[in-house]
Amino acid sequence: MKRTILICSALVAPSLAMAEGSVEVMSWGGAYSQSQVDAYNQPFEAETGISVNMTDVDNPATPIKAQAQAGNVTADLASMGYSDATRLCDEGALKPIDPADLMPAEDGTPAADDFLEGGLSDCFVATDVYATIIAFDESKFTDNPPGSIADFFDIETYPGKRGVLKEPRFNMEMALMADGVPADEVYDVLSTPEGLDRAFAKLDTIKDHAVFWEAGAQPPQLLADGEVVMTQAYNGRIFNASVDEGQPFKIIWDGQIYEMEGWVLPEDGPNPENAMAYLKFSTSAESLARASMQISYGPPRKSSAALVGNYKDTDIPMSPNLPTSPENMGNALAFDNDFWVDHMSQLNERFAAWLAS
Structure with missing residues (x-):
């Protein structure tokens, strides 16, 4: 349009x-x-x-x-x-x-x-920074709300379905951060066969609890419909649902993966x-x-x-x-476009095989 x-x-x-x-x-x-x-x-x-x-x-x-x-x-x-x-x-x-x-x-x-x-x-001159984050329904965790990227993968402490992006990008990085890899080491680890195995092993822990999504509008809807209690999402979508629509959604900034848009x-x-x-x-x-x-x-x-x-x-x-914001950047990861240009085809195939297994 x-x-x-x-x-x-x-x-x-x-x-x-x-x-x-x-x-x-x-x-x-x-x-x-x-x-x-x-x-x-x-x-x-x-x-x-x-x-x-x-x-x-x-x-x-x-x-x-x-x-x-x-x-x-x-x-x-x-x-x-x-x-x-x-x-x-x-x-x-x-x-x-x-x-x-x-x-x-x-x-x-x-x-x-x-x-x-x-x-x-x-x-290129950047104009804005946006992020893929973890969001949750605050009404489902009134006593002990999640607060870290590791909590997204902790099904025992925080039971319920998880909204998961249906592609390897962001999943691989978040899996490693949840498994204890510091943000500034994620792509080094992910560049090794052992690192890839480690990421997929971490994803295995939530696979049976995953509801996969493909479009940015889906995660807030999944939360609103009660189909998931936590989800990967784009920060702007969750902000709008929370502030403009009054939904009880909260963002976990730990482990956020940020990207930039700008003018050319x-x-x-x-x-x-x-x-x-x-x-x-x-x-x-x-x-x-x-x-x-x-x-x-x-x-x-x-x-x-x-x-x-x-x-x-x-x-x-x-x-x-x-x-x-400084308080949200403590364990933030800058999305590495070069890594994905080099590895997207290979990891798409492996992720598809993982989904089918």
Whole structure:
């Protein structure tokens, strides 16, 4: 589905040079695009006079590649995951981005030193951090609620069905962390035959209690329907179910596996100067903090943390609900795209065999 959003705002105290024209932005739609409208587009238009036209698609990487191949690029910026950005960058479809061109932190810290590890690459600037986590129904564990990744695999202490993603990614990492492997050693261990055996052995302990899911909307529904008492899930889905729908769901941040999305600049975009102005504006510490108050994805800049306030117009502090909050990062694992590029085919086959056994 595509939709175009044009928002005209009154001019307020510009700190960027006033400009003309527009910038064409491609994003994912839904609450995600709306958070960008509120945090980036409206303030940017008000400050610069540049109109932001937003087109929503299922996955921006697909049309960006098609536009590049056709030699008819209509997008100035696009939002996509790190792995897609890396692939398209390698294919020459994206412009290199110099971190020195980005806004420094308020105290003057250069962007290159302010972004979290993995937040900047040759053609990619991160805008948000999201995570795969463990969630549980608080009403089912009133006396002794679970609190660690190991508890997800502890059927004796915490009986009940488990929601499990029907693919090897995230399962392998969580299994090893639950088995005592520190987050910073997970991929080293997983790269060995012994490590793979160890992960599958840990998964064996919950296999008979697993309800497998494939789409992100399923885990909160499984919890709401009482089909599971704990589940792997995406943090934003659980936050929305809890805060917006009043469900008694709680997130276990221990063992979270976090990833990043961000902006890329397609080669030969129609408005290169306006695109760069928008990129700089939307990836400032202040803009990224505003976005994190609209949706429960963490800002990828360290200096943004202190600027994050409450969720939308509520009295709910947003910081405790973000993957990047210091209290939630104690045993967090950065998802390793390179590992999965190298091992996905092999582990898909082994995981399918494990499911069938």
